[in-house]
Amino acid sequence: MTAEERRLEESRRHEAHWKRWGPYLSERAWGTVREDYSEHGTAWDYLPHDHARSRAYRWNEDGIAGVSDRHQLLCFALALWNGKDPILKERMFGLTGSEGNHGEDPKELYYYLDSTPTHSYMRMLYKYPQRAFPYAELVAENQRRSRKDLEYELWDTGAFEGDRYFDVFVEYAKASPDDLLVRIEAVNRGPDPAPLELLPTLWFRNTWSWNGERQRPSVRAEPGTARVRARHAALGEYVLHCEGAPELLFTENDTNVSRLFGAPNGVHHVKDAFHAYVVDGRREAVNPDRVGTKCAARYRALVPAGGAAVVKLRLRRGGLDDGSEVGRDFDAVLAARRREADEFYEAVAPSGLSADERHVLRQSLAGMLWSKQFYHYVVRDWLAGDPAQPKPAEARARGRNADWPHLYNADVLSMPDKWEYPWFAAWDLAFHCVPLALVDADFAKEQLLLLLREWYMHPNGQIPAYEWAFGDVNPPVLAWAALKVHDLERRRTGRGDRAFLKRVFHKLMLNFTWWVNRKDAEGKNVFQGGFLGLDNIGVFDRSAPLPTGGHLEQSDGTSWMAMYSLNLLSIALELACEEPEYEDVASKFWEHFVHIARAMNTMGLWDEGDGFYYDLLHTPAGEEIPLRVRSLVGLIPLFAVESFPSGLLEKFPAFLRRLEWFIDHRMDLTEGVACMRTRGEEDRRLFSVVSPDRLRKLLRVMLDESEFLSDYGVRSVSAVHRDRPFELPVDGMVHRVRYEPAESSSGLFGGNSNWRGPIWFPTNFLLIESLRKFHRYLGDGFRVELPAGSGRMATLGEVADELANRLSRIFLRDARGRRPCFGGTRLLQEDPHFRDHLLFHEYFHGDDGAGIGANHQTGWTGLVAALIAKAA
Template identity: 60%
Template sequence: MKTTTWKTASVEKPNKPDRVENAERVRVSAQASGKQAWRRWGPYLSERQWGTVREDYSPRGKAWEYFTHDQARSRAYRWGEDGIAGFSDEKQRLCLSLALWNGQDPILKERLFGLTNSEGNHGEDVKELYYYLDAAPSHAYLKMLYKYPQRAFPYADLVEENHRRGRDQPEYELLDTGIFDENRYFDVFVEYAKADVDDILMRITVFNRGNRDAPLYLLPQLCFRNTWAWGQDPIRPTLSATERGCIAIHHEKLGDYHCYLDGGPELLFCNNDTHVKPLREMEATGYFKDAFHDYVINGDHTAINPRQNGTKAAGLYHFDVPALDQVQVRVRLKKGRDQRPFDRFDAIFKLRTEETDAFYADLQKSLPDDEARLIQRQAFAGMIWSKQFYYYDIPQWLDGDPGQSAPPEERRHGRNSDWRHLNNADIISMPDKWEYPWYAVWDLAFHCITLAMVDPDFAKRQLLLMTRVWYMHPNGQIPAYEWGFDDVNPPVHAWAVWEVYRTERETTGKGDLDFLERELHKLILNFTWWVNRKDADGNSIFQGGFLGLDNIGVFDRSSPLPTGGHINQADGTSWMAMYCLNLMRIALELAQTNHTYEDIATKFFEHFLYIAAAMNNIGDQGIGLWDEEDQFYYDVLRFPDGKLKPMKIRSMVGLIPLFAVEILEPELINRLPDFKRRLKWFLNYRPDLAALVSHWEEPGRGNRRLLSLLRGHRMKCLLRRMLDETEFLSDYGVRSLSRAHQDAPYIFDFMNNSLSVSYRPGESDSNAFGGNSNWRGPIWFPVNYLLIVSLRRFATFYGDEFKIECPTGSGEYLSIDKVADELAMRLTRLFRRDEQGRRAIFGDNTKLQDDPHFRDHLLFHEYFHGDNGRGIGASHQTGWTGLVASLLGS
């Protein structure tokens, strides 16, 4: 097959790698020690900067309407940049990305398109096909795929059809439009390789999958993030043409770089500034952000700067890509100059891909098969590609910039107005860089579990970041996410800190006690905030609020209740019990080298027991969160007059008590005499609370103690429900709502209104939270993962003799550890091929299931259909669905 490519006449030199198998791990170690800044450059561009809170200066916080996709072509961003296959330095001063045009589209494809909350029948949704295929944690090698149609992109069709469909219908996706029929599309592979920390190679390989030759314009483009238009820093950096196919780059802080474009394409220049004419129909002179669109599509030669300088530049390549053939473009961005930039270009790529293969071969040597290795490697790739430079300075955002008009007065008392201390400008792991291009603190905790497997230093830094003084509120609250930093997410940060610490210790043989200690001090402040703010009655029963479970109940738990009063939450209280045990475990680890922490461990041990006791009885009405008749945990509604009403919805809320579990091993207790003495005194002094601690004397070891909200009987009752395939247990994991509510919805009557919750295995039928999230039946990875982790903890205490029927009614009894194995197997089954070669995540889409150019490219969805496992919600939320990486070897 003939390959069309741009190349210089130079001769490739053979590469002679020394110890390929260790190279990537050496880079990760060098970054962690501060010796080499391999993460200085990375895939840090957002996939959507428009429609974010950061760019919203509207009076009432209408972010989606204030800054639209159509405006993004012409309007400069204030707080960040977006782009396809974007790459930048760690402060996002200089950005490299890809633009494309197929000769048919009405606009130059510079960013990914999707629907806003009001446009989609299930909320916002990216309407593009792209995949993150490979990545080294140092970013020394990265690979992604963008599928670009050869016919006009169906922008209007996607908007109109999704608007026409109701919430009872599925989303209308790009594949549904027929745009990929007859394989009339390009597979655009974008790869990056680093020759050194400031020497980045970009290779774009385009395959024409159709049977006809097709035109394609490729524009590798550079831009400086606009830092000069806001009155804070008036100095403009510069991009300018030098010799053929070379762009000289000067930035006062970043330094001098050169970008070499192989084959000497036409160089285009403009400024990354707002063009007011298409936005406000005002005349303007200059060379603006949308110049390449006007030049390539409209043939407007006056749009680009004839002096060939500016703050945005591109190389323009035009191909007629032969049918079933390929073309290739090579770009090199490096500090300083290089007389022969493409001499070893292909050799460097070959070396970096071999090193990445060797890194993963070592990491994956215990995995059972190639299928598991493919799934895990793409999960890691999604995690690494989903890092983003996140910049948001709340005081500047609230008060406005000196170079711009003052923001509307309403914002001073609106969203995030009480977070004036917050000033973020860091690389952060995103849940999804299109649908969620902002950090979410409880998502991040799960991200770090997976990231720690490949780069524990980055994982630790992420967790530390959220508790730094420019993130964490002075009152101790950790910010939730930019749509509402005041919202309350489940307090899983301490759990993640311990898990990341433990992963690094097991991998390297040494735990980072300094990291553990720094986090413990900040988390104690956050725990205190929870106790002071979310325990309304002071009885160790917590209200929490939103807690990330969106529309799981009849009420929006982020808002005041229509009944008045508050909800005593089974999940909020259980999360706090888990928080106590996490902090106790961290303190016990630190106490082994600093006995001061024995006091702190005792404090959290006691607090856990108070919460455990409170869950059984609330006030003087004899109503607890545990319902003995149903043998399940429920939220309890407290009315303003003090009356209590259990809300009997069988949901994930009632399974979360399983998460609070810890074992005190006798060896550990014996190493901490003060803690042992206080433990003994407290259990003697409070026999009522001592009865909540399960224990047994193990010959030769001593007394092991189980700290849990559940004793053996209640745990069996709860597991019986959870493992019932007519209720929670799906072929693909544990549902977030019992399937029993399909035929018997929960109904709450109040003041002539009936509110109901029924089982919905797929997309949401509720407007709550924009209608794009649903906890009423689908399978969510984070809570399923915590169920597995918790069951394994229980298993270490009870051993193989304690068995439970799994599935319920099957007549087959398994140990708790085997139950955890069963859940892990069902979750990984989402991605694995079945006996017919089909993956559950692709549903009934035959192209995704069967086409060789689709079937092995995986998407890591936000959640999954509770009955058939089809992927739903955000399609690139590798963030927490990436947890599958740690389940594949279990």
């Protein structure tokens, strides 16, 4: 057992709270729904970036390379100034939804390089230009560009020309759960000496301005030292030790009302005091008494060309008593934690991986672990407003999330990323838990259970989607994730957590019932889930009323429910192995599956001539119009598959009798469903929406390189629509879907998401898993052309392997040393200080594999770790 594994065990047993401190600070708290108290829900405009330095946040904090305790009472992050910027850089900058030509987008370069699951060791890199940061240029140029143009990125501005920038590395190491060592190293990559100010900052989240709370925490300088004492009634006392003799600055974490609203400030020293002091030279801005709720240690350096400035600090409960500045053991502890992180990941990585594969595996998991955040949102209080603040507009009570007043979130959650999506998303989180289970199964299980707790799940059984609209519907993948996490833990430790499966199962039965009652409009087992996470993949916005009227029977919505039924069936059979009463429940979900699978195959969603599934539009006039878009909508039926070994089913004779009786006597319901009686390899039984015959037809389309199959995975829309877009005329207006391999030209969903061509990891991952399940049943005798038309035959297991390799290839160096994810950006491809630092984008170019969309969404793109670790 490695040292990190021992810490995980101590944490699991609550013997030592190694996870009390972590990277739980967001990179953006401005422009979020939680901070939006506008009348019409214009979150991006209500608290913009320009307000962020001056305005106290209501719900959570942000910062660069930041950490906090798990309740985010005390926060620590880095601020910087290069002597030229118009503002002190205390947080990451980016464009709002209306400013970017492809929606919101961070415009910084930073990388999560390493993290252990207990955060006993963490490392991050921020690239800081030495010229004035081009805030206005980034906004103006992106607004000038059309949706047909590429985004204008920081490297396009010349910010890194001549290597005139700093590589700022921030490292954290824990000597104990409440003893955090911090090392900051700023390396001057440029040819000349350059000035730099480093301002590591410690502050308390503002909990006193909202409800009339009188007791404030405090941070106070210890006379004659470079120490700061932070006291909080609930958290206790921590001491920040600063190496050297930095200038200590103090202020309050309170809004600068005067700057923002022209009214008198309630306190003399306000949140943006360090900006005013450092950038504007206003000495009166900081508190001369050296006390407040926010402090910074100001280090000033002229960093030589190729040289570095190093700062060491230590945040510790109770402080040090050995007479040293940051502890005589500082370097030894840091070196030990680095070594222990290496040992831990050496054990995680399978044998036989190349050095580059290990590098991608470790950095993707680092991104997953750094993306944990404290998420605070009490909808009832948000709707009503706070007693000590102006009352919100009346429209708020009937607007966004008004139907979710029970929701009370104040937890550390895995989030898609810390800038563009600093909030949880239900189906994203399900996928996060798979790579997280490789390193911390306990955390993965906690995450899945959290979404099902009564302060998250709606009383009617709906699972909250995401903060922009909790009532939207995400694909029901939590049951799949729970099974996957359970199986990964059992594979690694030899034991499965049955208590976890039972807790998940009972809650998911409530959610399954919600789906059956709310999303089957005609009671025919054909489901309408709305956009179902696939944003703009369809002809219409599927979350809005259809321009034709009527309703849409969704191939993907129905398939997700078939998959959900099989996932719950699998969990029920797993539990029935030791508790027979679950056998009856297994029968329930098997019958649900049969009804849904029959509907999928007999009610017009399958097109025999095309060998493909399509959505079916029902008009008010009674017409049924198949929407012949070749998209993931037609491939998602493949996800609804399980192949059970005969030995498992024979453990449940009553279930098996009901199964056989149903097959014999209800042929009206088993029509069109894959044969459940025919024995496959090792006497397996197949439960699948897609029969082997239809599977062959679907794969002929999916594995065609002129359609879905790219060198880097399966596209979300067939490339056949590049020159032949699907068109549907309605009331004189043509609705169109064209293959778009990169940025979206559609304004749907803010324009920052594109399911009309790019490659997405979550759906590809499920395709790989489904192919492996089919292979276990059909065996080596079932072969298809790979690629279609090539004459090369492959088993379904080999097809799955090839897809996994193509996806992994996005990040790995090719024979020329290039990583496809960097596209044609020479700086990222060739510069030795960039080419091995990875960005994990939301999705990838359907033709060349370049990263597109949110550029730090390790989130579900972190599934590459599971692919490399052979955990698919």
